[in-house]
Amino acid sequence: MTTTAPRRTRELRAGVTARYATGEFVTSGFAALPGLVLVYYLTDSLAVPALLAGAVVTFAKIWDIIIDPIVGAYSDREFAARGSRRRLMLLGAVVLPVFFVVTFAVPTGTAPLLAAGWVFVAFLLAATGFSFFQVPYNVLPAELVSGYDARTRLLSARVVVLTAAILLYGGGGPALRQVGVELFGTDFGGYLFMAIGAAAIFVVAILVTSSVEKAARGEIATPPKPASRVFSEIAPPRDSIAVQARRGIAMLRSSRPFRTLLATFFTQALAAGGMLAGTQYVATWVLGDDEAVTLLFVALILPAIIAAPLWGVVARRIGKERSYLIATSIFFVAALSLTGLLLVPGYWIVVPIGLVGVAYAGIQALPLSMLPDVIAHDARTNGPGRGGSFSGMWTAGETTGLAFGTTILAVILAISGYLESTAATAVEAQPNSAIFGIVMSFSIVPATLMALSFIPLLRYPLRKKDIDLPTPAPAAPSV
Template identity: 55%
Template sequence: MDAMGQSGAQVGSHSVDRRTIATYAVGSLGTGGFATLPGLVLLYFLTDTLGVAALVAGIVIAAAKVWDVLIDPVIGIRSDHSLATTGSRRRFMILGGVTLPVFFFLTFAVPAGLGPAASAGWVFVAFLCCATAFSLFQVPYIALPAELASGYDDRTRLLTWRVVVLTLAILLFGAGGPLLRGISDDPRVGYLVMAAVAGLVLGAGMLVASSVAPSDKPIARRSPAQSPAAAYRAGLDTLRRSRPFRTLLGTFVLQGLATGMMLAGAQYVATWVLRSEDAVTPLFVALIAPALLLAPVWGRFARRVGKERAFALASTLFAVAALALVGLLWAPGLWVYAPVALAGAAYAGMQSLPMAMLPDVISHDARSNGEGHAGTFGGVWTAGETAGMAFGATVLSMILATTGYAERVAGASVEQSPSAILGIVLSFSVVPALLLVASLFTLRWYRLRQSDIDSPSRPAENRTVAR
C-alpha cells in the first residue's frame, strides 16, 4: 500500500477513526471562514469605505479570483507529484496556513492617504496573494477525502462533520466579523481588528488540519514534475473523461454563483433594505443556526435515499427560500428571517452532499485510470468553486452599477435610489433562485450511485455513468 492510504484513516475498512474525522473537519474553519468573510465584507469595504465604484470593485475581486482559478490546477498536479514522490501533500497545506493570515491582514490594511484608484490596486495585489495562499491549502485539502476514506458511506460521514464545522465557521465569521468591525468608530480601524483576529483563526484551522495528511517519507515511486501546461491538460482530461465530475462541478459552480451573490449582497440588504448595518449579524444567525442542526440530518437522509436525491431536495428548498425574499421589495421586516432560516437548513445539504460525492467521483475514476489524480480533481474543483463564488460578487457589482448604486467613502452620507434598492433585492432573491433552478437541470445528468462505488466486481470501464 502506498503512503496515501496511511493517514490515520482505516482505508479499506468500514470506518474512519474519530480523530481523523475531527482533525480533518477543523480545516473548515479556514475554508469556511475564507469563503465567508471576504465574500461578505470585501465588496462593501471597497464601495462604502474606500469609495471605489461598484463595477470597479467587482472587477478587482474577480481579477484576483481569476488568478486563483488559473493556479488551482497547477497546485493540484504539483500536489499529486508531491504525493507520488514524498508520500504527502502536507507541505502545500502548511505553506498556505502560514502565509494566509499575513496577506489577509494586508488586504484590509489600506493606507488612509490613498485615493479610490490606488486603494483598489492595493486590495487587488494583497487579495491576489491571499487567494494564492488559500489555494495552496484548499486544493490538497479537497483531495484528501478520497485517500482518508474508502467507502461510499464513510465519505458521507467524513464530509458531514466537515460541513458541521464549515457551518460553524460561517456563523463565526459571518456574524463575528461584522461585530469585530464595529469595535471602533473608525471603520478602517474596525476592519484591521477584524482582519487580524480572523486571519489568525483561519491560519490556525488550516495548520491543525494539515496534520491529518501523512508526513513526508521516502518512497520508491517517482513521478516527473509537471509543467503548468501539463497541469491544464490534466485538468481538462478529468473533465473530458468523467461525466459524473462534469455534471457535479457544473451544478456546484452554478450554486456557488448564487450563494456568492447572496453572501456579497447580505450587507447591502442589511444597510439599505433593513436600514441597519448591524442587521447582517442576525441574518447570519438565522441562516446558520438551522444549518448547524441539520447538517448531520442531511447525512443520514442521504444514506436512506442517495446523495444525489438528497442534494436535489436541498437545492430545491434553497431556491424556494431565495425566491421568497423578493418580498423585501414591498415589505421589509422581521419576516425575512423565516425564509433565511429555510435557506440555512437547505444550505447544510448543499455543502455536505456534493463534498461527499466528489471523493466518490475520484474513486470511480481511479478504477479506470489509476490512482494519484485526486489533486488534479481537487484543483479543477477548487477553480470552479472559486470562480462561482467570485463571479457571484462580480455579477452583484454589475447589477448595482446598472441600477445606479451610489458608492461612498467612510463617514459620508448617501441615499440610494429606488432602482438601486430594486437591484439589491433582485440580486438577493430572484437571480439566485434562477441559478439554483439551472443547477437542478445539470444535476439530472449525474448518474453515479452507491453500487458503482462499493461494488468492485463490476469493471468501471463497462459502466455507462463514467462518460
C-alpha cells in the same frame, strides 16, 4: 468457486475526523468574510465605484482558474514523492494570513483607484495562499477514507464545522470590525482589527488540519515508504507539473461525473456568492439596520448546523444524488420567496433565510462527499494520479463561482444606481432603483441560478452501486 463481498470501507476515529473538519475554519473564513465585507469595504469605505469593486474581486479570483490546477498538479507530485500533501498546506499557513491582513490595510485617504489596485494585488496573493491549503485539503477525503457512506459521514462532519465557521466569521467578523472602530476610531482600524483576528484563526486551523494525514496513517497502517500500498488506489505518478496540469484540463472531457458535478456546484456557488455579498446591503438599505447582518447570519447558520448531519442521514437512506436534488429545491423556493422584500421589508425574512440555511448545509455536504467518489471512480476507471488535479479544478470552480456571484451583485448595483460612500462622507439613502436591485440580487438571481443547476445535476451518473463495488473473495484452495 468464488463469492463476492462488499468492498470494505475505512473509517476514522472521531479525533482524526475533527482534525480534518477543522480545515473549514480556513475554507469558510476565506469565502465568508471577503464575500460578506470586501465589496462593501471597497464601495462604502474606500469610495471605489461598485462596478470597479466587483471587477477587483472577480479578477483576483479568476487567478484561481490558472493557479489551482497547477497547485493540484504539484500536490499530486508531492504525494507521489513523499506520500503527503502537508508541505503545501503549511506554505498556505504563511502566505494566506499575511496577505489577508494586507488586503484590509489600505490607509485612510488613499485615492479610490489606488485603493482598488492595492486590494486587487493583496487579495490575489491571499487567494494564492488559500489555494496552497485548499487544493490538498479537498483531495484528502479520497485518501483518508473509502466507501460511499463513510465519505458522507466525514464530509457531514466537515459541513457542521463549515456552518459553525460561517456563523463565527459572519457574526464575529462585523463585531470585531466594530470593536476595532471603537478602539482606533476609524474604519481603517476596524477592518484591520477584523482581518488580524481572522488571520490568527487561519494559522491555527491550517496547523491542526495539516497533521491529519499522519494521524490517519497512524491508526490505519504505518506506510513503509511514500505513496505506500495503503494509498495505492489513488497514488499519483511522478509526472511533470505541466503534464499533470494538462491532465487536469483533459479530465473535464473524460470524466462525465466530474463535469456534471462541477457544473452544478459552480452554478450554485454563483447563487451563494451573490447572496452572501448582498447580505450587508440588505441589512443596511432594505431593513435599515447595519447590525441586522448578524441576525441574518444567525438565522442562516443555526438551521444549517442542525441540518448538516441530518443530510448525511437522508443521503444514506435515499442516496446523495436524490438528497442533493431536494436540497437544491428547498434553496430555490426559499430564495424566490425573498422577493417579498419589495412589498413588505421586515424581519419576516428570517424564516426563508432559515430554509436557505437548511438547504445550504445540503448543497455543501452532499457535493463535497460526492467529489471523493468521483476521484475514486476515476482512479479505478482511468488509473490513479489525478486526485490533486480534480481538487484543483474543483477549488477553481468553487472560488470563481463565489467571485462571479459577487460580480453579478456589483453589476446590478451599478446598473440600478447605487451610491457609494467613504468613511468621511456617508450616503443617507439609496434611490428606489438601487433598493430594487439589491432585492433582486438577493432573491430572483439566486433562485434562477438554482433552477439552472438542475440541468447538470440531473445528468450526474454515479450511484452507490458504482462506488461500493463488490470484490472477489479469495478462491477456495484446490484439493
